[in-house]
Amino acid sequence: METVLKASNIVKYFNEPEPFQVLKNVSFEVGKGEFLSVVGKSGCGKSTLLYILSTMDTDFTGDLEIKGERLNGWKQNALAGFRNMHLGFVFQFHYLLPEFSALKNVMLPALKLGKYSEEEIEHRAIEKLKLVEMDEYSHKLSSKLSGGQQQRVAIARALINDPDIIMGDEPTGNLDKSNSQRVFDIFKQLARENHQTIITVTHDKDFAAGSDRIVEMQDGQIIRA
Amino acid sequence: MNWKLAFGIAITHLVTKKKQSVVAMLGVLFGISMFIVMISFMTGVNQFLEDMAMDNTPHIRIYNPVEVKDEKIISKAGTGNNSWYVVFHQRPKNDLAKIKNGLLIADKIEKMPEVRGVAPMVSSQVFFNNGPVQIPANISGIDVKKQDALFGLSGKMDDGSLDDLLKGSDDVILGKGLAQKAGVHVGDRVNVTTPEGYNITLKVVGIFSFGIVSLDDSKSYATLATVQKILQRDPSYITDINIKLNDMNKATEIKSELKAQMPGVYLEDWQEANASILAGEKIRNIMTGVVSFTLLLVAGFGIYNIMNMNIVNKMKDIAILKATGFQGNDITAIFLLESLVIGVAGGLLGLLLGFLFSYLLSITPFPAGTFFRISTFPVNFLPQHYILGVLFGFITTLFAGYFPALKASKIDPVIIIRG
Ligand SMILES: Nc1ncnc2c1ncn2[C@@H]1O[C@H](COP(=O)(O)OP(=O)(O)OP(=O)(O)O)[C@@H](O)[C@H]1O
Ligand SMILES: [Mg+2]
Numbered sequence: 001m002e003t004v005l006k007a008s009n010i011v012k013y014f015n016e017p018e019p020f021q022v023l024k025n026v027s028f029e030v031g032k033g034e035f036l037s038v039v040g041k042s043g044c045g046k047s048t049l050l051y052i053l054s055t056m057d058t059d060f061t062g063d064l065e066i067k068g069e070r071l072n073g074w075k076q077n078a079l080a081g082f083r084n085m086h087l088g089f090v091f092q093f094h095y096l097l098p099e100f101s102a103l104k105n106v107m108l109p110a111l112k113l114g115k116y117s118e119e120e121i122e123h124r125a126i127e128k129l130k131l132v133e134m135d136e137y138s139h140k141l142s143s144k145l146s147g148g149q150q151q152r153v154a155i156a157r158a159l160i161n162d163p164d165i166i167m168g169d170e171p172t173g174n175l176d177k178s179n180s181q182r183v184f185d186i187f188k189q190l191a192r193e194n195h196q197t198i199i200t201v202t203h204d205k206d207f208a209a210g211s212d213r214i215v216e217m218q219d220g221q222i223i224r225a
Numbered sequence: 226m227n228w229k230l231a232f233g234i235a236i237t238h239l240v241t242k243k244k245q246s247v248v249a250m251l252g253v254l255f256g257i258s259m260f261i262v263m264i265s266f267m268t269g270v271n272q273f274l275e276d277m278a279m280d281n282t283p284h285i286r287i288y289n290p291v292e293v294k295d296e297k298i299i300s301k302a303g304t305g306n307n308s309w310y311v312v313f314h315q316r317p318k319n320d321l322a323k324i325k326n327g328l329l330i331a332d333k334i335e336k337m338p339e340v341r342g343v344a345p346m347v348s349s350q351v352f353f354n355n356g357p358v359q360i361p362a363n364i365s366g367i368d369v370k371k372q373d374a375l376f377g378l379s380g381k382m383d384d385g386s387l388d389d390l391l392k393g394s395d396d397v398i399l400g401k402g403l404a405q406k407a408g409v410h411v412g413d414r415v416n417v418t419t420p421e422g423y424n425i426t427l428k429v430v431g432i433f434s435f436g437i438v439s440l441d442d443s444k445s446y447a448t449l450a451t452v453q454k455i456l457q458r459d460p461s462y463i464t465d466i467n468i469k470l471n472d473m474n475k476a477t478e479i480k481s482e483l484k485a486q487m488p489g490v491y492l493e494d495w496q497e498a499n500a501s502i503l504a505g506e507k508i509r510n511i512m513t514g515v516v517s518f519t520l521l522l523v524a525g526f527g528i529y530n531i532m533n534m535n536i537v538n539k540m541k542d543i544a545i546l547k548a549t550g551f552q553g554n555d556i557t558a559i560f561l562l563e564s565l566v567i568g569v570a571g572g573l574l575g576l577l578l579g580f581l582f583s584y585l586l587s588i589t590p591f592p593a594g595t596f597f598r599i600s601t602f603p604v605n606f607l608p609q610h611y612i613l614g615v616l617f618g619f620i621t622t623l624f625a626g627y628f629p630a631l632k633a634s635k636i637d638p639v640i641i642i643r644g
Contacts, residue, residue, distance in 0.1 A: 051643065056638050077553055080547060084549065084550020084551075085550070095642065097546075109549040111227065112549070112555065
């Protein structure tokens with residue numbers, strides 16, 4: 001299997017309030033089209049790891065390679081461009097832009113990428129919203145949506161640029177059983193059919209059990225890969 | 226960078242925060258409108274005063290001043306044993322104020338291509354007698370036609386007519402204030418005493434006013450011949466030559482040219498003659514500049530504060546945008562555009578309001594009393610002031626918006642998203 005993401009010897013410290021090592025020599029690889037779950041106790045460093053993998057957090061030591069590109073030392077702007085093109089992200093706390101409609105929220109990363117015309121982007125955004133069953137709310141202001149609805153719109157947004165890797169920090173955290181199942185099915189389908197890589201942090205046992213591989217963390221280390 | 230996208234986001238932000246946007250815009254609006262009113266009024270006043278002064282001021286005046294010689298009372302002359310002391314008389318000689326060959330010079334100057342016209346004049350101090358009271362005044366003998374052509378004297382007539390001066394001899398026209406003090410009206414006769422003690426009775430054929438109290442209180446005009454007669458001088462006796470140029474800005478240049486040709490006479494250009502008015506103008510310009518700058522600074526600070534607040538409120542959104550691939554300069558563009566929209570909208574509305582205020586001011590009656598020839602506030606409507614206004618608004622908001630926008634672009638998304 002082709003490797004899309006390779007992390008080697010990731011070490012991360014937090015200096016506030018006191019020096020504290022969150023990640024201790026984390027190394028692992030993820031293959032193309034793999035559906036990976038990261039599990040572990042609250043506070044063990046899952047989110048921290050995911051932010052590093054997402055290229056947003058650059059304050060760490062170790063190597064990060066995505067799609068064969070070694071990303072250490074890249075400028076913020078270059079990383080933003082890289083994220084825009086190759087990564088989709090669903091945050092732990094559903095983060096949409098409150099002034100924009102659900103549809104516009106989904107469209108924004110694609111408008112930034114500028115690969116398609118605006119009409120095409122809108123069409124594709126509606127497709128993604130259909131996938132998460134949010135198309136009927138597409139013109140509703142995102143701040144007027146429920147938590148679960150927002151989370152589903154956020155998933156649609158993560159998918160809009162057909163990224164190579166979709167990262168989710170508890171993407172089903174706010175969803176009921178049936179919606180969780182639906183998100184799970186979507187992820188499974190993306191991995192199987194589009195060979196997109198999924199990396200999710202989750203506390204949902206069933207969700208993790210259904211994925212291709214589980215990485216378990218404890219106190220900033222991987223104890224099972 | 227995708228400006229259209231940045232603009233779309235900026236507009237959405239502005240529209241969702243209507244109140245805040247309007248408040249920021251009002252700051253610019255008032256700043257710019259006050260700037261327009263200030264500069265329109267101040268330049269209006271400048272122009273009014275300058276016009277009023279320039280109406281009566283020649284661009285170049287040729288005359289013979291009464292000079293006190295700047296010499297020591299006593300000085301040594303000769304050398305060695307053969308030296309002696311010279312004692313000087315410090316009082317001015319009773320030199321004639323006459324310009325030698327005045328009329329000839331006037332004719333010659335009139336032929337210069339830069340010169341619009343030349344008016345010779347005989348000027349003297351006199352007393353107008355109102356019973357036992359003597360009113361000090363100045364009488365100028367003029368070439369009526371030429372003087373009128375250069376200084377528009379006929380337009381300044383309140384009563385009587387300038388042309389009547391030409392009809393008879395021993396006629397005079399008086400300034401409004403002077404006529405009042407002398408207690409005469411058109412048709413009356415007035416007794417005049419010259420410095421040499423010669424007495425003559427003149428007939429008042431007109432009353433004029435320049436709108437400048439000091440002139441209207443002291444000036445009177447008669448024909449060249451009349452004044453030469455009063456002063457008991459010959460018809461070649463000229464004390465002043467007044468020159469108007471086609472381009473008044475060439476005055477200094479032409480003055481030096483004339484000076485080289487005629488070393489014996491004294492020349493004065495309008496800048497020297499109107500030094501106090503020009504100084505006043507300078508002060509008003511500085512004042513306008515300072516007040517405008519302050520207004521714009523305040524408006525700029527308003528925008529700066531609001532944009533800073535805006536960015537603090539939008540930290541999360543900025544983090545999201547960055548997380549999903551927006552770059553630092555995209556973020557800068559979004560927030561800079563927000564300020565610029567505020568600035569341009571506020572600026573344009575400010576122009577409109579400024580124009581309206583200026584217009585209202587320009588039709589407001591000016592309580593000038595009877596001496597000023599003016600009925601409403603003097604206000605200029607110059608396109609360049611309006612262009613300057615938007616330009617200032619634009620630049621101020623650009624500056625005020627730039628620093629918050631730069632700050633926004635530096636926000637680290639992880640810190641916000643991690644919570
Ligand atoms: N900004 C920060 N400064 C200092 N310490 C932090 C910071 N963010 C997180 N930590 C600490 O780092 C550790 C790992 O945090 P992280 O958010 O990665 O946990 P997590 O595994 O995602 O937990 P959860 O399952 O509750 O989301 C925790 O002990 C947390 O207190
Ligand atoms: Mg977490």
